[in-house]
Amino acid sequence: MKSYRKDLWFNTAKRREYINITSQIKEALTESGIQEGFILVNAKHITASVFINDDEAGLHHDFEVWLEKLAPEKPYNQYKHNGYEDNGDAHLKRQIMGREAVIAVTEGKLDLGPWEQIFYGEFDGKRKKSILVKIIGE
Amino acid sequence: MKSYRKDLWFNTAKRREYINITSQIKEALTESGIQEGFILVNAKHITASVFINDDEAGLHHDFEVWLEKLAPEKPYNQYKHNGYEDNGDAHLKRQIMGREAVIAVTEGKLDLGPWEQIFYGEFDGKRKKSILVKIIGE
């Protein structure tokens, strides 16, 4: 069994952003030389997500509106977590969107459906944060 | 390390349906000959889910009512994604229900709890869509 790991770093301009990382995950897979196996891609921070959905600006706008309805950022004092911090909402949004994606590797490629794109979802940005890519297989 | 992959196809009669796929996943595992490892089962379409919960009709009714409350299908114009499409709600419902399940394989069997059943959750059906089963192990 082979394994490969890589950190990818982000520093978003806005508090909330969705970044398509599919090409960076493909690159990590190529570097690994693994032909058959699994890739785990997970946020290393607990106010961010890795998820798979459509690369469509209208949908990303819908995510923003929807997550703000389900777990609003403000008023900050609605969350007990917000003593020294103001990111209580980000911890909740990340539960909806998920921490990680596990993706099959087949014949050296990401085995994704026709519209599947991998995203980094940032809910408390404007600072350096990372995700982990770990690949196991042969 | 061995690996095995299989596509499973669905074409639901209704826009939203929950289909118990546990026996099909067992069959794929038997075909693989793998005794110890992991199975990844994921929707290949971004308006569908694979998730694990109870095979109980009342609960499935509750899912329908609950998801319609959290991310209603109509009015279609509430979602920016709905320019050429009408499935904005399905992209959101799938985030709640999840894209994938990873299941342990032990002694050649699905290592599931007493009530765990694997479901395909369709949120924008009436057309051919597939899921991926990928198994790695020995």
Place this chain on the structure above:
Amino acid sequence: MKSYRKDLWFNTAKRREYINITSQIKEALTESGIQEGFILVNAKHITASVFINDDEAGLHHDFEVWLEKLAPEKPYNQYKHNGYEDNGDAHLKRQIMGREAVIAVTEGKLDLGPWEQIFYGEFDGKRKKSILVKIIGE
């Protein structure tokens, strides 16, 4: 390829609790002797979760309030699932919080971010329930 499995048991005093299981997962990893691979940690019951977030009491209070808003326990008769049971809400809460976490193993350690802690989330407790830890790798 090596593999290792272990059940961990819980019996919470309250209906809903969050228990930090990170040290128990580390212990299982040490027992496995695996240096590079993946750990799957999943609830075996469908009214419980395994998820990764912050070990902070304020946030856990926020989870309780938030999940009760999204999928309230009472009135029990709002859920069709609640014929012989009263845990319809727990099946829904578990969909938000997730069934499983997959964690990378690197150089014999859990490859977690600085604040990532692994939790057992119980939504219908006061009885014996278990989770599965399955590790594959080398």
